[in-house]
Amino acid sequence: DDFLTTILTKAIVRRKEYFSLPNTTCFRLLHAEADFFPGLTLDIYGGEIRGIISSRFAYSKMNLVVSLLQKKLSPKLITFTIDSFYGPAEGLSNKIYYYQNGGMVKELTDKTNTIFQENGVYFEIEPGNSQKSGFYCDQRTNRRLVSSYAKGRTVLDAFSYTGAFTLNCLKQGAKSILALDASESALRHLLYQIHLNENNKVLSPSTREKVTTKKCDIFDEMRNLEEDYFDLMILDPPKLAQTKSKLENALKAYKDLNMIAMKKIKKDGIIATFSCSGALSREQFKTTLAWAASDLGYEIQILETLSAGSDHPIRLSQPESEYLKGFIIRVIK
Structure with a gap:
């Protein structure tokens, strides 16, 4: 002890x-x-x-x-x-x-x-009544970086959960946001937290009008999106590979998701894409993105390489501790 x-x-x-x-x-x-x-x-x-x-x-x-x-x-x-x-x-x-x-x-x-606050944005959680710990603070630095690209842009927040990326993008001046999630209660809480930040004068009183939410199967909904509409897409899916035995199917899902996003986004659009699967290495994720772009005949540029913040240290003798991998990429068509 x-x-x-x-x-x-x-x-x-x-x-x-x-x-x-x-x-x-x-x-x-x-x-x-x-x-x-x-x-x-x-x-x-x-x-x-x-x-x-x-x-x-x-x-x-x-x-x-x-x-x-x-x-x-x-x-x-x-x-x-x-x-x-x-x-x-x-x-x-x-x-x-x-x-x-x-x-x-x-x-x-x-x-x-x-x-509580993150990057000046207010959030609210109910004791003991949220998935996992109720909020994913591992994305704090990434939300600040991704939202720096949001000003004046039309944004897709896929797998939005309760809207942490959405709120940070709104704070940085996003033109409009479509938030997609499989949970109706999470999307309701997203809208509530917009009002929370309006009341605390972090967001202007009319900010709610910029946001549309939709409960859906995100993989299916992505296929139905209008092409050349979004300037910025955020892809933050749940863990698709809990173990290495599930990695092969997860790689297919990551490739499928990112291919759809690359196809739908505007020319020279920005995608912030993440994996929180510890079984998937950063190089495997990068290779998956490269193949997705190649199959479409596109090129991608990596603008930022992302990981969890320094409060989530990576222990080199335990590679799985580098579970969160992300890239901000530009899609060149």
């Missing part, structure tokens, strides 16, 4: 600059094996800390982790969820655990939503 206490303490100290970031109050506090703590990630959202457990070892250390977090950081709430993919393999049931003032509680007495 002393060893784990030291590991967690060092992870917190390494991220000391994140506690004073301007206009940002969410970041990763512990990055599982990359921070030498197997099976546990911890994210800070304002005054709340959310953990995802993917190993029985981490599950057995919950109380130890809570005790240290309460002592060092005094969060108003700590929650743990069991990873839906790896948890069952470890014999762990899908459950949410709540801790307040260092002790476990069966039910929250204060169910007030947590509000």
Whole structure:
């Protein structure tokens, strides 16, 4: 336990600059094996800390982790969820655990939503009622970079979830945005968060009129998009290859998705494309994009190479910790 206490303490100290970031109050506090703590990630959202457990070892250390977090950081709430993919393999049931003032509680007495900022944009999450940890802070730096291309552009945000890319693009002056997602509730929350930012004067009062949302199968919907309409496309699909055994099918899906985007986007349009599959290497992803362009007779230029922020360190002895790969590309037709 002393060893784990030291590991967690060092992870917190390494991220000391994140506690004073301007206009940002969410970041990763512990990055599982990359921070030498197997099976546990911890994210800070304002005054709340959310953990995802993917190993029985981490599950057995919950109380130890809570005790240290309460002592060092005094969060108003700590929650743990069991990873839906790896948890069952470890014999762990899908459950949410709540801790307040260092002790476990069966039910929250204060169910007030947590509000936090990223890049000056406001977001709101409901305790224990969101997929994964409720918000993907690994894309923080990428959202800032991608949104820098959005001013005056017509944007497609595919796999938008609750609209983090959409909101950052709106803040940077996007002309209009179509947000696609398979979840109706996520899209409703996207629209709610536009109003949240209008109320906080981050966005102008008429910003909502720039956004159209659609619940759909994104792969199918992409095929029906009008050609030469969008200037900027953001492709941020969920993990398509949970394991290396599923990599072959995932590569086909990544190629298909990006080929459709390249075909539909305007001449010299910009695509920000991502993979969060740890089983897929950056070189394999780059090669997939190259083949997609080649099959269409197009050329692509890589403008930016993207990864998770420095609060999600890559441990060289564990290549899977480089799970998030992305490129901003220009499509030359």
